[in-house]
Amino acid sequence: MSNKKKKIIKIGAIVIAAGLIVGISVALYLWNLPHRDVQGTATDYELTTSELVTEYINDWDNANAKYLAEDGRSKVLEVTGTVVRVTENFNGQKVVFMREEGDKAGINFTFLPEASSNAEKLNPGQVATLKGVIRSGVYFDKDLEMFVHAVVDNADLVADNQ
């Protein structure tokens, strides 16, 4: 085997090995891709509970197009409103429901497990600003015969009035 052939085989082997390493690295990265750090993500919209509720009731399609992303990495919101109640879901996460008097619906904020203590600080009637990622908006469901509240997940407390 000539030196030239040996050189070509050597280069080919290096290219194939490099390709394999890059391919495996990318696959491993994607496989172990961390979940989105919602609290560490810049806020897309700052608004009030009433503003979000009204926007959805007025034009559900447009609001969905504005807030929901195709890959599920939807808009990160900071919402200011009045706390109505704090409950716990089947996963042990705190759920803070905010709604303004006279509004047809409100927003359920499911808190991150590590932010539970912040949710526990909140009391009914208190005004607070919460941050999280929107999962679904407000709409009137004719079968449920009621307005369905908006859902915001991975939430945490940004500010309160106390």
Next chain:
Amino acid sequence: MKRAFFSKSTSRHDINIMRVPSDKLKTNYFRMKTNLKQTIILSTLFLLSVTAFSQERLVSNNTHIRFFSSTPAEDIESNNYASTSTINLQNGNVVFSVPMQSFEFKKSLMQRHFNQEKFLHTSEFPTARLVAKITNLSEIDFSKDGEYDAVVEGDLTIRGVTNSIKEPGTITVKGGKVDATSKFFVTLADYDVTFSGGKPSTNIADKVEVTVHAEYIKE
């Protein structure tokens, strides 16, 4: 008497024959007015109570819906805790509204795939729905503690595609609280969720197990 007070065509003759002492007339008039008021109030109360009774229903904002897929390649699980459901106690109607982007996966990449156009297309179809009826409602006593078998029949809509389903469930009544659970299988292809190749075609089962748990309170 009635004609003298209410008829628009009261004639002079009528008035003459109805000539009675004015005090007595006033007393009778006010007595009738009072009776009429009482009748109206009682009728309204009756109508309101009938309406309230006919609309009596249970509402749940505390729910858990789990998808589970098992293949030789891997097991995939996803959980959703943000659905809303109602049970109408009069006609047995059961409704679930499920926000699809609230499904959480262990792997972030799976969550992204799940939401994308090729899979559930959740930005276009943000909610899945079940509109069904408990067909054996008469066998369930929502006012008495116990565990009751239920049969739920209706329409399940996922990704904008609706199919009829008939599944068993269990309703547990305990101390004024009502819990509903059910486990059934969904064939993904029935809802236009198909994979022609690649990892999803080998790693996601054709049929996924769906587990539902909802805790209801009276509205």
